[in-house]
Amino acid sequence: MSFRYPTKTISVTSGKGGVGKTTLACNLAYKLSRYDKKVLIFDADLGMSNVDIFFGTRAETTIFDVMSGKKTIEDALVRLDSNLYLISGGHGIDQMQNLDAYARRTVLDSLKELPMSFDYMVIDTSPGISQNVLHMNAAAKNNIVVITADPSSFADSYALIKVLNQKYKVNRFSIVSNCVKNQEDGFYLFKRFQDVVQKFLFVSLDYLGAIPQDSQLKSANINKRIILKQDPTSDAAIAISQISSEILKSQYKINSSGGLEMFWDNLARATS
Ligand SMILES: Nc1ncnc2c1ncn2[C@@H]1O[C@H](COP(=O)(O)OP(=O)(O)OP(=O)(O)O)[C@@H](O)[C@H]1O
Ligand SMILES: [Mg+2]
Structure with a gap:
């Protein structure tokens, strides 16, 4: 058997809703x-679980069904494309808090029994600072916070980073600027955000890049298609490709320690 590195766990999150998390x-x-x-x-958006529709499918089984013992983790694993799979969190993560320690352990052990190993797990979260979102981000080793120029996105992302830092001791975040005019604008937005954050909090922010406001992305989303498939030469697709290669090559920006087991263990600890 060939050696595989532990799964890199990356959450995509934001303080404010509708800033482009699921798209990214x-x-x-x-x-x-x-x-x-x-x-x-891992679709961990409790309210608007919608990753599946972007890939033209429907996740019938969720972690919730696995927790209630009706289904196995293999039933919950949906193949989206070659090398690409989905697990829908449904209401499972909220539900986890209602389980006793033994039941929680059983669920988490079953989650570890995925039939294959993964290089990356990308977690799409709900927006805001609900317990569920905090737990997801605290369990993931890498948090990508999506910001836009909207003042409430700024303030809410600051609040999210603050609570993750103060309550969960997360001290490193990656930032993506979305819906900007161009790359220069995106970097300027990041710098403004960084100035505010670093004035009040002891955290480090890594800039991953910017995605321009792009009508082609909007129409790909309306058609429930992912833009990298539908329109790979559009401005937004090129920008997301750049962010992806930044993640691929950046050893220091993306932490690979722990892997999936650590993620589930951290989640268990956070929800207990
Ligand atoms: N760079 C962009 N250019 C144009 N439209 C965009 C861009 N990014 C996101 N959008 C649009 O913004 C809307 C919200 O995007 P998305 O659903 O990805 O956000 P979200 O953060 O996941 O929302 P929620 O918080 O509700 O889960 C969608 O209509 C999407 O098409
Ligand atoms: Mg979303």
Whole structure:
């Protein structure tokens, strides 16, 4: 058996809703899988679980069904494309808090029994600072925070970083600027955000890049297609490809310690 590195776990998150998390999570995961990496998307958005529709499928089984013993983890694993798989969190993560320690352990052990190993797990979260979102981000080794120029996105992402830092001791975040005019604007937005964050918090921010406001991305989304497939030469697709290769090559920006087991263990600890 060949040696595999532990799964790199990356959450895509934000303080404010509707800033492009699901778009980035799906396209990033797709792009990484095109680099011959095995990628799992964990759809952990409790309210608007919608990763599956971007890939023209429907996740019938969720982690919730696995927890209630009706289904196995293999039933919950949906193949989206070659090298690309999805598990839908459904309401399972909230539900986890209602389980006793033994039941929780059983669920988490079953989650570890995926039939294959993955190079990356990309987690699409709900927006905000609900317990569920905090737990997901605290369990993942890498947090990508998506920001836009909207003042409330700025303030809410700051609040998210603050609570993750103060309550969960997360001290490193990656930032993506979305819906910007161009790359220069995106970097300027990041610098402004970094100035505010570093004035008040002791955390480090890594800039991963910017995605321009792009009507082609909007129409790909309306058609429930991922832009990297539908329109790979559009501005937004090129930008997301660049962010993906940044993630692929950046050893120091993307932490690979722990892997999936550590993720589930951290989640168990956070929800207990
Ligand atoms: N760079 C962009 N250019 C144009 N439209 C964009 C861009 N990024 C996101 N959008 C649009 O913004 C809307 C929200 O995107 P998306 O669903 O990915 O956000 P989200 O953060 O996952 O939302 P939620 O918080 O509700 O889960 C969609 O209509 C999407 O098409
Ligand atoms: Mg979303």
